[in-house]
Amino acid sequence: MTFKCLHAASEVAGFAKTGGLADVAASLPVALQARGIETVVVMPLYAACRTSKQGLTPTDHRFRVPMGERMIEGRLWRSTLPNSAVPVYLIEQPALFERDDPGAKRGLYQYADDAGRLADYADNSARFGFFARAILETLRLLDYWPDILHLHDWQTGLTPVYLREIYQHYAKHHLRDRYQRIRTFFTIHNLAYQGVFWHYDVPMLGLPWRLFTLDKLEFYRSLNFLKAGLVYADRLTTVSPTYAREIQTTLLGCGLHGVLMQRSRDLVGIVNGIDDQTWNPETDAMIAATYNVNALAGPEEEGGKSRCKTALQKHFGLDRLPRTPLFGVVSRLAAQKGFDLIEKVVPGVLRQGAQLAVLGDGDKIYRDLLLKLKGDFPRQVGVHLGYSEPLAHQIEAGADIFLMPSQYEPCGLNQLYSLRYGTVPIVHATGGLADTVVDATAENVALARATGFAFMPFTPAAFGDAIERCLRLYHDEPARWRTLQQIGMLQDWSWRRSATEYERLYRQAASEFV
Ligand code: ADP
Ligand code: GLC
DSSP states (O other): OOOEEEEEOSOBTTTBOSSHHHHHHHHHHHHHHHTTOEEEEEEEOOHHHHTOTTOOEEEEEEEEEEETTEEEEEEEEEEEOTTSOOEEEEEEOHHHHTTOBGGGTBOSSEEEOTTSOEEEOTTHHHHHHHHHHHHHHHHHHHTOOOSEEEEESGGGTTHHHHIIIIIHHHSOHHHHHHHHHOEEEEEESOTTOOOEEETTHHHHTTOOGGGOSTTTTEETTEEEHHHHHHHHOSEEEESOHHHHHHTTSTTTSTTOHHHHHHTGGGEEEOOOOBOTTTSOTTTOTTSSSOOOTGGGGSOGGGSHHHHHHHHHHHHTTOOOOTTSOEEEEEEEESGGGOHHHHHHHHHHHHHTTOEEEEEEEEOHHHHHHHHHHHHHSTTTEEEEESOOHHHHHHHHHHOSEEEEOOSOOSSOSHHHHHHHTTOEEEEESSHHHHHHOOBOOHHHHHTTOOOBEEEOSSSHHHHHHHHHHHHHHHHHOHHHHHHHHHHHHHOOOBHHHHHHHHHHHHHHHHHHHO
8 A cells, every 4th residue: 555644834835935844845745755655735725825836726625623612614725736746735714824915014924013023913823723623624525544644833733632632532433543543743843933822722722621731732821832743743853863952952942842852752853855956056047047066167257156146246236246255145034043143243254345145034123134234335235125036046056155153943954055056154053054064174174075164152253263264265275165165066965865764754653553
């Protein structure tokens, strides 16, 4: 019998995206399918999905689930993942999901108030409680019974609870059996986002009060969706081995390190892969000129990467200087991403003449910080506040150096895209950044294994020192710089390796429980 899995996530690239979760949800299923595991994806149907290139088709599958006193209806729509035949089912419930509108500053989970500050939608618990349950309804409606139900982040945290506490007991007899055979995987993409709501949402979500205890859903007198997933799922994974260790400490455990320590035997860290079709400098249609690792060996000014740099400088109205180091940043503007360090250190670097191109969206304090930087260095800094996929590719291709001084980073994808595009990353050695970037110490450079610059501790001094080391190599040792770029480009961070690891865990979990 074919081994089957179903992935459920609140965002999937090609349909709706705020960060790396969407990239993973769109590419891991394709890699699993390629390994012969039948894979289906489920996500909410947001307004953004209606206009996606993928095209949606309605199905006749409708369902109703209780929410408080009311029954809420949903309907399944169907599509496929970008560049693949993997089916995607989208849960239609317009009042809950179709309110996003970038023009009006309304996102998938948050909206901007009149002062421009981001706030969570007040009914997020109902929205994602409904989604969590709809995932289980989908199995019944499609008559699709996966061996593994793979859930991502807090938005799906209640699914294993509904499965174990309701569907495995109360469904009709033949279905009960089916629900009982499913094993759940829960992946933590970012422990800082937990979905914490006031406790009166417990009955609204159709859950009994007896579950509202310290060892289950309760978290400092509130209801915590992520904790629910951590307690109820059969297996836990996170997106890098270092982050798997870090989240079991008080420093990065976000109040849940105790729960994670208790489950440490079931917790594994697997570094994400990247979609190497979408992020490929040799075929990328969004960049000014394509290039590959060999092209970097030729005369610099003629190479594709140099042309991408010139195009990026032109885009942002910066001086077109081929030998001036151009730093790139593509990031959600959130506290996690280290903009405090950028604020303290980067002005000094700009004073020495470097250039900076930033693409980002998010918190107002960081938007203001970036606009100030641009105001202070108008000819050296380009800032685009908003979301733009083409520009993300153009920065990855056109920059010389990519800055990712995240305070913590579960995995991080942008440093992997940077490596692929020959853009040398400077990262704080935390989480997936520590696991994927090899610091250019003299020894690592000599052994031809360095791929970037990794600094520790998380201080302006250490960050400044890494930038200095990087610029020294860039200016003084062009041949070694080229080698650093080339070694980065030759790394294989595609899903091949990680999908194998997921498959191994899936099969182990499925066999252990029968
Ligand atoms: P996180 O998921 O924490 O945001 P990752 O590095 O894992 O961090 O993934 C970020 C993803 O979101 C990358 O694909 C990146 O290119 C993309 N991204 C972030 N901000 C923007 C933006 N403003 N415009 C376009 N893409 C963005
Ligand atoms: C989260 C993390 C990021 C990770 C991504 C995909 O958004 O912040 O580090 O790469 O999920 O797993």
